[in-house]
Amino acid sequence: MDTLDTLTAIEEIRLVEARYARFADEKDWSALAGLFTDDGTFEPRDADGKPLVVMNGRQAIADTLNAVSGRGVTPIHMFFTTEIEIISATEARGVQSMADLLFRGPDAPPSPGLPDFTEMQGWGHYHSTYVKVDGAWFIKERVQTRTRLVFLP
Numbered sequence: 531m532d533t534l535d536t537l538t539a540i541e542e543i544r545l546v547e548a549r550y551a552r553f554a555d556e557k558d559w560s561a562l563a564g565l566f567t568d569d570g571t572f573e574p575r576d577a578d579g580k581p582l583v584v585m586n587g588r589q590a591i592a593d594t595l596n597a598v599s600g601r602g603v604t605p606i607h608m609f610f611t612t613e614i615e616i617i618s619a620t621e622a623r624g625v626q627s628m629a630d631l632l633f634r635g636p637d638a639p640p641s642p643g644l645p646d647f648t649e650m651q652g653w654g655h656y657h658s659t660y661v662k663v664d665g666a667w668f669i670k671e672r673v674q675t676r677t678r679l680v681f682l683p
Contacts, residue, residue: 531619539614539616539662543622543667546669549561549562549565551608555605555606557596557605559592562595563592563595564588568588570586570591570669570670572672574674575674577679583642598642599632601639602636603633603634603638604633605631605632606631606632606633607628608629609627610628612625613626619662620662622667623658623659624660625655627655628653628656628674629652629654631649632650634649648683651680653679654676654678656672657672658670659672
């Protein structure tokens, strides 16, 4: 790939990530899941590196996120620096630093693997692989690692 193709791919992947953050904040779980490949995976981990849940496929991603962050939850996602390495015209990988806040009302469902809380403050990274399918970039695999999580009662 030449320099222009590489930079174009990086910018297209950055747009995927920008949409991810916006769809998460809007709680549009179907649109967010649509950023993944049909068989894409998403594995958020706690600050000790333990997987909280493993989601396989778009439907599981949408259903799981809706179940834990739908009713009574207000999410706020912030993405910072992004490292994107273009492997080929159809493959890439990246690491993105992030922070998120979750505000839970009294009717919010429990979050698997997490203590009860009304506010969660989190920092960490998304480690992702991307593939280009029919001219568009998608997330193939995503692992969310955490450097710190704070839970307020």
